[in-house]
Amino acid sequence: MAVKLHFSNRNLVLGFVMFVSLLLALYTRTLPSGEIGIIGLTPIFALAILSICGLDIVLSVVVAIILGVIMTSTTPVELGKLLAASTGSFIATVGLIIMLGAGVGEVATRTGAAKQLVNFIVNKIGLSSQRRVKLGIIISSIVICGSLGTMAGGNAIIVAVIIPVAAAVGLTPPTVALLLMTAGSIGLFIGPFTPSTVTILELGGLSYPQFLIHAGLPMSLVTLLAGWFMSNKIQQWTVGKIKYDEEIVDKNKTDVGDEKRGKRSALVFFLTIVVMAFIGVIVQAGFSFAIFVMLTVATLTGLSGGLSPINILDAMYKGCGRLVWMFLLYWLYNPVLVLVDKLSAYQALLNDVTPYLQGFSAAWLCFFVFLFNIIGHVPGAAVAQMTFTKKIFGPILLAQGVTPEGLTAVLLASSQVDWFGPFPSSDMFGQMGLARSTSLKYMLYGGWAIVIANIVMFAILFQIVT
Structure with a gap:
């Protein structure tokens, strides 16, 4: 008797992302350490895409860890030590x-x-x-x-x-x-x-x-x-x-x-x-x-x-x-950052991006980082996104003379404004459920207005605090 398997479009997308990520991870094993470049960010990108596509955020982090382990040739013993150290991170x-x-x-x-x-x-x-x-x-x-x-x-x-x-x-x-x-x-x-x-x-x-x-x-x-x-x-x-x-x-x-x-x-x-x-x-x-x-x-x-x-x-x-x-999410996210750091991916991205940002003033550089994070947000992980932003863009911002006040404004804007849009979020659905509302479009209308207002405000604020 034939067994019919039914796969939703969501599952197909998730499977495709995992398959491509695994291929990139295995390909990385064949490269000299100095030639890995931004491919080393594959665990981070996979985490973001998988969570956006609807995979449980903790499970997405687990996938990212597995990819990092493969790419860095980390042994089970080394991973155990990394997880143990993460408890105090x-x-x-x-x-x-x-x-x-x-x-x-x-x-x-x-x-x-x-x-x-x-x-x-x-x-x-x-x-x-x-x-x-x-x-x-x-x-x-x-x-x-x-x-x-x-x-x-x-x-x-x-x-x-x-x-x-x-x-x-x-x-x-x-x-x-x-x-x-x-x-x-x-x-x-x-x-x-x-x-x-x-x-x-x-x-x-x-x-x-x-x-x-x-x-x-x-x-x-x-x-x-x-x-x-x-x-x-x-x-x-x-x-x-x-x-x-x-x-x-x-x-x-x-x-x-x-x-x-x-x-x-x-x-x-x-x-x-x-x-x-x-x-x-x-x-x-x-x-x-x-x-x-x-x-x-x-x-x-x-x-x-x-x-x-x-x-x-x-x-x-x-x-x-x-x-x-939530505790498991943050405990497991720290090893992802450590594994990616071992691949020198942050430095590679920094080297690739820096030439294009040389002409930016400190204020507009802050604004660019802010807009980048609105589009490339990690759903349900604002704290993780702040850490990621500081890790990647912190050196660029400091090199351009951005003040601590400016850096703080970047971290706040980059991790919090995207709660309100441009895409629906779990936070929106949660508050709609509490209020007994089923009208997503009105929540999006309100969220988009808040996003636009904050974009304008931070464009001005960055000119002041940097």
């Missing part, structure tokens, strides 16, 4: 911070701290108009996502509170989706202990206040203005056509005792974050300080919310478990 530490942030989020959820913070913000602003509710959504999302270091986890906490309110004043799901995407991203841009901020401070060499002044706040302001403007347009386009179901109600009622504990833990949560941020700035703590912050916030928030040490650990286990894949 900077990028793996960022993965750990991301995972701990999810654990803190679970503690904040179980104690009611997160919900009480959202309720406080929304109630203080008031619910009398669409404008006030939109403002409440934005502030809540910035505070929660910036504190927890995760947009998906942070906005998942606040939607239970804000969607019934948004539905009551007539906001449509596409409008709420764009607001969540805009505000959650801003929280990650400027939060003191978010993965992107921790990475940028380490790679760029600026202090947190310097980062905010020269890059974080300008990008956040432009993103907010563009997102607010487009949310108004999307509301006009969708009102009367798309709406929330009438039966949407807030089912997350709590008793008086739970509410008191929630308010107490919310206060402790907020004050701990503020105090830790202040201490970090004063003592100029490095990126690893974020690990201590996460553990301290989880402990104090949990205890003030009535959780026992065992309950706090259980919450941390559950929260961290949701993002184990």
